[in-house]
Amino acid sequence: MIAEDFVKLMSRMSILDGRDVDQMTLEMWEPLVADLDYEDAIEGLNNHYRSDVRRPTPAHLRKAAELVHRDRLYADVRTHEQCIPHRHSLRDEPGSCRDHHADGERDDRCVNGCY
Known part of the structure; x- marks a missing residue:
């Protein structure tokens, strides 16, 4: 994802769970999640917040985005x-x-x- 999308993603987390997103937070998270597709990451984040009360970590976000990506790939394979x-x-x-x-x-x- 591009830097602008990454900042939007982190801002979303800040709004939803009240975390402080400062420059250090951005620098710590970016190398851990920057390779994710932005749309997959957003949908994965939404799914996380729907089902889990914990603040997502980079590992939570990666797993959630990977599940969204897998589901999208398999969505058209039915027969x-x-x-x-x-x-x-x-x-x-x-x-x-x-x-x-x-x-x-x-x-x-x-x-x-x-x-």
């Missing part, structure tokens, strides 16, 4: 006709082979050997 090999996993998560091959049969279109 084996939409099967995209690099999005496959053996876990029972949205978009995984087991998710859209509920009958347990490996489909010929699953070319990455996922099942």
Whole structure:
């Protein structure tokens, strides 16, 4: 994310949980979260505040943003006709082979050997 977006993200946290965001805070957080996508980080932060009463740490924010990113990637993978090999996993998560091959049969279109 760009510096301007990072400052907006930190300002949002300041408003929501009352933390002081000074120059030192910005300098400590930036290398830990600057590589995140801004939209993923905002949605992840919103999800955190919806479900957790603790102030988010950089680790909380990273995890929440990664979950948002994963959900966005898998959102369009629902049937084996939409099967995209690099999005496959053996876990029972949205978009995984087991998710859209509920009958347990490996489909010929699953070319990455996922099942």
